[in-house]
Amino acid sequence: MVDHPLFTDFTYDNLGVPRNAEIAANSNPAYFDLGLCDRDDMKTRSDWCGAFKVPSLRNVALRPVFFHNGKFKTLKEALVFYVQRDTHPEKWYPVNPDGSIQKFDDLPSKYRVNVNTEEAPYDRHPGEVPALNDAEIDDVIAFLKTLNDGWTGR
Numbered sequence: 001m002v003d004h005p006l007f008t009d010f011t012y013d014n015l016g017v018p019r020n021a022e023i024a025a026n027s028n029p030a031y032f033d034l035g036l037c038d039r040d041d042m043k044t045r046s047d048w049c050g051a052f053k054v055p056s057l058r059n060v061a062l063r064p065v066f067f068h069n070g071k072f073k074t075l076k077e078a079l080v081f082y083v084q085r086d087t088h089p090e091k092w093y094p095v096n097p098d099g100s101i102q103k104f105d106d107l108p109s110k111y112r113v114n115v116n117t118e119e120a121p122y123d124r125h126p127g128e129v130p131a132l133n134d135a136e137i138d139d140v141i142a143f144l145k146t147l148n149d150g151w152t153g154r
């Protein structure tokens, strides 16, 4: 029997994806999609607020939007976010008049501590070199395109 890989590890994680102003509900600054801790059996687990399921990367190159809130419209943008979230946070989050950055702005401030800041490539700091350069990102995208299976939905 052939085992078909699913290209997800079935875990949940908190990537701190930026807020998407295109979502109508987000016009209310008090509204947040909290992800896993909003599930009925997880209401007491505030440490999981902001975590979303790792989706399968099968056919990922065919998707029109990326991440739970559709913040990014291209795979390239999603991957540049991965490697530059912490090295260039001003590219992804609102910047206050005093120059401070509203990092992880799609979560209430009390839950921002839940965002993964330990695993590569999220273990970097402003000014450091991103984990992948532009050519390496393109190489990852070329690999991700090999996960397209040709299914057309018919």
Ligand code: HEM
Binding pocket: 012, 013, 014, 015, 017, 052, 053, 054, 055, 057, 060, 063, 065, 066, 067, 068, 069, 075, 078, 116, 119, 120, 121, 140
């Ligand atoms: C080379 C390594 C990786 C690549 C190429 C990659 C790629 C991607 C892409 C393209 C998406 C968006 C998929 C979609 O919305 O349909 C995604 C989502 C996600 N990935 Fe990764 N990923 C990688 C590593 C990781 C790691 C190390 C973690 C956990 C520490 C992780 C956790 C997640 C989670 C939780 C989501 C969903 C986030 C959300 O919807 O807010 N990924 N990944």
